[in-house]
Amino acid sequence: MTEKQAHSRIVRIGAVSASFVDSRIAMPQLLNSGVALDYLVFDCLAEGVMSILARTRLAGGPAWVTDFVDAQLTPFLPELAARGIKVVSNAGGLDPQGCAAALRKAASEAGVSLRIASISGDDLSDRTGELVPPGTADMFDGGDLGAQLQAADQVLSLTAYTGAFAIASALAAGADIVITGRAVDSAATLGPLVHEFDWDASDFDLLSAGTLTGHLIECTTQVCGATFTDWHEVPDWANIGFPIALCRADGSSEITKPEGTGGLINRGTVAEQMLYEVGDPAAYTVPDVVCDWTDVRIEENGPDRVRVSGARGSGAPSMLKAALTWDKGWRASVLTPIIGLEAGAKAERTARELFNRCDRLAAERGLPAYSLQHADVIGSATGGVGTAICRMVADHPTMAGAAQFAREQSSVITSMAVGTSVPLGTTVRPLTRFASFLLPREAVTLTIGMDGCDTAFPMTSQHKQLPRGRVAEPAAPAADAAFRVPLVALAWARSGDKGNLFNVGVVARKPDYLPWLYHALTPEMVARHYAPVLGRDPGTIEVIRYPVPGIDALNLVVDDAMGGGMLSHPGLDPAAKGMAQRLLDFPVPVPAAIHAQIQEAQGR
Numbered sequence: 001m002t003e004k005q006a007h008s009r010i011v012r013i014g015a016v017s018a019s020f021v022d023s024r025i026a027m028p029q030l031l032n033s034g035v036a037l038d039y040l041v042f043d044c045l046a047e048g049v050m051s052i053l054a055r056t057r058l059a060g061g062p063a064w065v066t067d068f069v070d071a072q073l074t075p076f077l078p079e080l081a082a083r084g085i086k087v088v089s090n091a092g093g094l095d096p097q098g099c100a101a102a103l104r105k106a107a108s109e110a111g112v113s114l115r116i117a118s119i120s121g122d123d124l125s126d127r128t129g130e131l132v133p134p135g136t137a138d139m140f141d142g143g144d145l146g147a148q149l150q151a152a153d154q155v156l157s158l159t160a161y162t163g164a165f166a167i168a169s170a171l172a173a174g175a176d177i178v179i180t181g182r183a184v185d186s187a188a189t190l191g192p193l194v195h196e197f198d199w200d201a202s203d204f205d206l207l208s209a210g211t212l213t214g215h216l217i218e219c220t221t222q223v224c225g226a227t228f229t230d231w232h233e234v235p236d237w238a239n240i241g242f243p244i245a246l247c248r249a250d251g252s253s254e255i256t257k258p259e260g261t262g263g264l265i266n267r268g269t270v271a272e273q274m275l276y277e278v279g280d281p282a283a284y285t286v287p288d289v290v291c292d293w294t295d296v297r298i299e300e301n302g303p304d305r306v307r308v309s310g311a312r313g314s315g316a317p318s319m320l321k322a323a324l325t326w327d328k329g330w331r332a333s334v335l336t337p338i339i340g341l342e343a344g345a346k347a348e349r350t351a352r353e354l355f356n357r358c359d360r361l362a363a364e365r366g367l368p369a370y371s372l373q374h375a376d377v378i379g380s381a382t383g384g385v386g387t388a389i390c391r392m393v394a395d396h397p398t399m400a401g402a403a404q405f406a407r408e409q410s411s412v413i414t415s416m417a418v419g420t421s422v423p424l425g426t427t428v429r430p431l432t433r434f435a436s437f438l439l440p441r442e443a444v445t446l447t448i449g450m451d452g453c454d455t456a457f458p459m460t461s462q463h464k465q466l467p468r469g470r471v472a473e474p475a476a477p478a479a480d481a482a483f484r485v486p487l488v489a490l491a492w493a494r495s496g497d498k499g500n501l502f503n504v505g506v507v508a509r510k511p512d513y514l515p516w517l518y519h520a521l522t523p524e525m526v527a528r529h530y531a532p533v534l535g536r537d538p539g540t541i542e543v544i545r546y547p548v549p550g551i552d553a554l555n556l557v558v559d560d561a562m563g564g565g566m567l568s569h570p571g572l573d574p575a576a577k578g579m580a581q582r583l584l585d586f587p588v589p590v591p592a593a594i595h596a597q598i599q600e601a602q603g604r
Contacts, residue, residue, distance in 0.1 A: 163287030167191025186214030204313025209251025236262025275505025351375035481589030
């Protein structure tokens with residue numbers, strides 16, 4: 001292949017799955033898209049999934065994502081083989097070898113010949129004592145993870161996040177399907193690109209670009225208009241399109257979707273997804289590269305077609321991120337409907353009274369105190385006739401204390417507010433915790449298994465840190481701001497959790513809006529805005545603001561705001577999906593000219 005041919009060559013990657021269980025419309029849609037796909041990628045893992053798989057393993061069940069094998073892939077194995085479409089997925093979870101064996105069995109039963117590789121070695125659960133001694137620091141809050149594990153009821157899993165080069169090696173060896181463990185989400189895309197374009201471990205800009213493409217499509221339909229700020233402009237959710245990335249050797253890509261499907265791909269949907277669950281956009285770190293996305297360019301290149309370019313890499317990390325899950329205590333949760341006049345007020349009182357009753361009963365029985373009591377009232381904020389759902393959560397060090405709360409809530413229907421109905425659901429479960437820390441790369445050696453042979457793949461790195469320039473902040477607005485408009489009139493926004501923090505990416509609808517957004521959304525003002533939601537004094541809330549000039553955006557990171565993380569968060573939004581929505585009414589001062597533009601756009 002000539003250099004010109006290599007430069008013009010396109011690798012087509014379709015993204016099928018964004019979670020443990022994703023929609024069954026994806027595979028038929030992508031296979032029938034009319035696009036000559038080279039790869040299909042599946043992202044199946046998340047923090048909560050690892051604890052689920054670990055608990056399943058302890059019970060003697062499979063520690064991989066069975067839906068991936070049974071529902072997502074097996075029915076389509078003959079077509080994948082006939083068309084030569086390769087598959088990469090992290091559905092192996094805590095047992096990639098078991099997942100690969102199940103797929104080999106399914107392929108054999110279907111009469112299909114496929115070479116299936118597993119990549120294992122990232123599950124370090126049996127080395128927890130060695131790798132997490134007392135003094136091991138949580139990478140987000142600095143807490144002593146070793147001490148926390150010593151006090152745990154049960155350690156569930158310890159996994160290292162791995163990268164793309166083992167995937168590329170398996171593909172180079174002839175694998176048709178590659179099953180990994182806890183490879184980072186974007187590695188399922190970056191691995192094929194490393195293989196197809198022969199990128200090297202020191203090609204930092206290209207690795208960053210490939211990581212960005214993987215990041216954009218890993219959540220599948222989110223880049224195609226799902227969860228978009230302008231949701232009313234997105235047609236046909238029922239038939240929403242799944243993304244296809246058209247990738248070139250220079251690192252640029254175009255994001256599109258099958259013709260005739262629902263959804264929407266434009267600058268806004270792609271920019272929102274780019275900042276989703278990102279901390280510092282100038283130093284987004286994955287196992288293979290430290291990414292700098294501050295100068296990325298997003299250009300609409302036709303209907304439902306967006307070109308992405310300009311990613312840079314600033315080196316490779318010397319450490320790997322590792323994740324722990326463990327049980328500590330128990331949680332009881334209940335949903336109780338209350339109907340009638342002042343239903344919301346009745347729900348609030350019900351929670352207070354039930355918590356007080358259970359506190360007294362715990363003391364009388366000699367049980368420890370409840371470690372957390374939390375209530376949310378959903379609906380019926382007015383004083384008229386309505387329905388409220390009282391969601392109550394009680395955490396206790398023992399199963400007996402949590403079970404006591406679950407038992408007592410069943411008496412609420414007869415002993416508390418008029419209009420209380422039958423509970424919609426009650427659960428008692430172990431309270432699972434999650435944390436991350438940094439691990440030396442040499443602690444992890446992967447194994448690539450295929451055709452009955454195992455090959456060691458050490459997680460070494462050409463560690464290098466290139467000098468980073470300071471990202472310029474938008475200049476202060478020069479005009480007088482005589483008007484105030486809600487943020488949603490000026491920007492798109494999306495939020496997500498990462499450990500015990502959340503981020504909100506705010507993307508200006510027009511470049512001229514960015515200075516006004518940036519200088520209104522100061523860390524102090526953002527902290528004040530979120531203080532009532534977090535139940536905290538604004539002075540205790542740390543907000544970091546990052547400029548992202550390439551896409552006319554800023555990224556807000558709110559630290560220590562997720563109640564310990566998704567698995568232990570007691571509220572209604574443990575994944576922080578609603579935090580951007582809560583910011584959309586933030587009042588932004590603007591000059592008369594911008595106010596007039598917005599009034600005209602709104603038809604006023």
